Amino acid sequence: MEKDTSFLLTGIKFNKKRFAGDFALFKKRKQSNDDGSVDDLSYFKREDTEAENVVVSVNKKRKRKTKAERVEGFSVFKGSDSVPVVINEATEQEENNQKELNRQNERDLRLRKKYGIHVSGNNVPSPLQGFAELSTRYGCESYLLHNLVKLGFKEPTPIQRQAIPVLLSGRECFAKAPTGSGKTLAFVYPMLMKLKQPSKDGIRAVILCHTRELAAQTTRECKKMAKGNKFRIKLMTKELMRNTDFTKLPCDILVSTPRRLQLCICKKKKKIDLSRVEYLVLDESDKLFERSLLEQTDSVVKACSNPSIIRSLFSATLPDFVEDVARTVMHDAVRVIVGDKNAASESIKQKLIFAGSEEGKLLALRQSFAESLNPPMLIFVQSIERAEELYGELKFDSIRVGVIHSNLSQEQRENVIDDFRAGKTWVLIATDVLGRGMDFKGVKCVINYDFPDCAASYIHRIGRSGRAGRIGEAITFYTEDDIPYLRNIANVMIASGCEVPSWLIDMPKKKWKKHYPRRESISTKPKDQEE
Numbered sequence: 342m343e344k345d346t347s348f349l350l351t352g353i354k355f356n357k358k359r360f361a362g363d364f365a366l367f368k369k370r371k372q373s374n375d376d377g378s379v380d381d382l383s384y385f386k387r388e389d390t391e392a393e394n395v396v397v398s399v400n401k402k403r404k405r406k407t408k409a410e411r412v413e414g415f416s417v418f419k420g421s422d423s424v425p426v427v428i429n430e431a432t433e434q435e436e437n438n439q440k441e442l443n444r445q446n447e448r449d450l451r452l453r454k455k456y457g458i459h460v461s462g463n464n465v466p467s468p469l470q471g472f473a474e475l476s477t478r479y480g481c482e483s484y485l486l487h488n489l490v491k492l493g494f495k496e497p498t499p500i501q502r503q504a505i506p507v508l509l510s511g512r513e514c515f516a517k518a519p520t521g522s523g524k525t526l527a528f529v530y531p532m533l534m535k536l537k538q539p540s541k542d543g544i545r546a547v548i549l550c551h552t553r554e555l556a557a558q559t560t561r562e563c564k565k566m567a568k569g570n571k572f573r574i575k576l577m578t579k580e581l582m583r584n585t586d587f588t589k590l591p592c593d594i595l596v597s598t599p600r601r602l603q604l605c606i607c608k609k610k611k612k613i614d615l616s617r618v619e620y621l622v623l624d625e626s627d628k629l630f631e632r633s634l635l636e637q638t639d640s641v642v643k644a645c646s647n648p649s650i651i652r653s654l655f656s657a658t659l660p661d662f663v664e665d666v667a668r669t670v671m672h673d674a675v676r677v678i679v680g681d682k683n684a685a686s687e688s689i690k691q692k693l694i695f696a697g698s699e700e701g702k703l704l705a706l707r708q709s710f711a712e713s714l715n716p717p718m719l720i721f722v723q724s725i726e727r728a729e730e731l732y733g734e735l736k737f738d739s740i741r742v743g744v745i746h747s748n749l750s751q752e753q754r755e756n757v758i759d760d761f762r763a764g765k766t767w768v769l770i771a772t773d774v775l776g777r778g779m780d781f782k783g784v785k786c787v788i789n790y791d792f793p794d795c796a797a798s799y800i801h802r803i804g805r806s807g808r809a810g811r812i813g814e815a816i817t818f819y820t821e822d823d824i825p826y827l828r829n830i831a832n833v834m835i836a837s838g839c840e841v842p843s844w845l846i847d848m849p850k851k852k853w854k855k856h857y858p859r860r861e862s863i864s865t866k867p868k869d870q871e872e
């Protein structure tokens with residue numbers, strides 16, 4: 342990556358966050374639903390029997406509030422009644438506080454170890470023991486808890502356990518967690534909790550996604566989580582860009598690709614104002630920092646000029662250069678890593694198959710369809726041209742197949758995705774445009790028809806299966822051209838707990854630059870017969 346004048350690469354400092362360190366003072370947690378009830382909490386199982394603070398009761402009236410009540414991440418000191426101070430008691434109190442803090446630290450360590458959570462940063466807030474704590478610790482509104490129930494989520498995933506308290510405590514955060522492990526909820530939920538109510542104060546939160554498909558999916562997820570509140574959650578579409586006077590746009594949360602948002606920032610008239618944005622999320626952050634998107638991402642980050650903004654970066658891969666950017670630009674950020682840094686999701690069974698040649702790949706694919714077609718299935722190829730070629734080969738094979746790449750119109754792309762989600766197509770051939778972020782719940786198998794161009798791309802592609810704890814399968818074809826890079830895939834496989842043959846481990850390591858070898862055409866038809 343170039344070292345240039347980019348905002349993202351300069352050491353910008355921001356004011357101390359208001360709530361940083363609040364949790365360290367945190368002592369006794371109390372139930373704090375506004376309406377006095379905790380109607381959803383019984384749904385969430387109690388995770389740690391040692392936890393003194395998790396209150397589980399259905400429609401139970403809240404006990405009388407204490408005079409000064411503290412909820413982590415929020416100032417809720419209500420009333421001004423003064424408490425008499427006695428010096429000896431104060432010292433004793435301090436000792437007790439210290440003991441409680443030590444006990445809390447031990448509990449945090451145990452919980453993090455149990456869920457493979459690694460953190461660094463100052464005063465990292467305690468991980469969640471269960472969703473119930475969103476109410477007891479942070480005063481989460483009951484409609485949000487209801488939505489978790491409706492979505493069927495009983496337990497937070499490891500990234501949710503740690504990233505949610507970090508963001509609720511007003512800390513910036515960069516996080517890596519496996520594909521399909523619920524990162525979307527980990528950044529959307531605290532955002533909704535902090536925004537509290539819809540407001541007409543301009544755009545208050547921005548989520549950047551690298552593709553339109555992911556932006557559309559994230560918008561949908563946000564709306565599901567926000568149901569019951571009147572937040573205005575907008576997806577930046579072409580239509581919105583063309584026809585909107587952004588000075589008058591009522592919007593709490595805006596989801597966009599960097600390109601579209603940059604165009605709206607640069608408009609001459611009625612341009613978008615991001616200076617009031619309080620929360621900025623860069624999803625698939627390493628992709629957003631790649632050369633092709635860096636300038637656009639940079640413009641957006643720069644335009645979000647509110648000095649007390651909370652920014653967070655999420656991805657399933659966190660290369661060193663992203664960590665460097667995060668450390669330089671973010672203020673007092675917390676780093677959260679779930680699992681091994683270079684691993685894929687452990688619920689995916691990974692296989693490598695030597696296909697010999699391009700012809701061999703097509704044969705192997707047809708054979709695997711004949712033996713056991715396990716739809717829905719995604720097949721990745723390295724270019725638009727190859728996606729069309731493979732589609733041309735398979736579309737007459739009595740398999741319901743679709744194809745998606747960036748040469749299709751927006752409408753065509755949407756239709757292809759809808760058909761795949763609805764089960765109208767069983768096999769979807771895709772370029773890397775679908776390689777990241779997309780959540781097709783039922784995908785059982787991913788085939789890398791063409792070897793991925795880097796380890797990160799491998800991790801994201803195969804992560805379209807095996808989501809939310811489901812079992813998935815990933816098959817990667819390789820030919821002679823790909824052999825020098827096999828060892829890099831083997832490393833990912835080892836880190837994810839897969840067995841790898843010893844000859845593969847003994848192969849020399851090769852520095853992996855982008856790997857797009859020229860491959861023979863997939864098409865078996867003579868050129869003059871191609872449509």
Ligand SMILES: Nc1ncnc2c1ncn2[C@@H]1O[C@H](COP(=O)(O)OP(=O)(O)OP(=O)(O)O)[C@@H](O)[C@H]1O
Nearest residue numbers: 494496497498520521522523524525657778780809
């Ligand atoms: N606490 C939870 N319990 C059960 N399922 C959950 C929970 N949180 C999220 N999910 C589900 O897990 C799936 C994957 O979530 P999500 O798309 O956020 O993954 P991700 O970590 O962002 O993956 P990727 O790195 O591929 O973008 C979704 O279908 C989501 O509804």
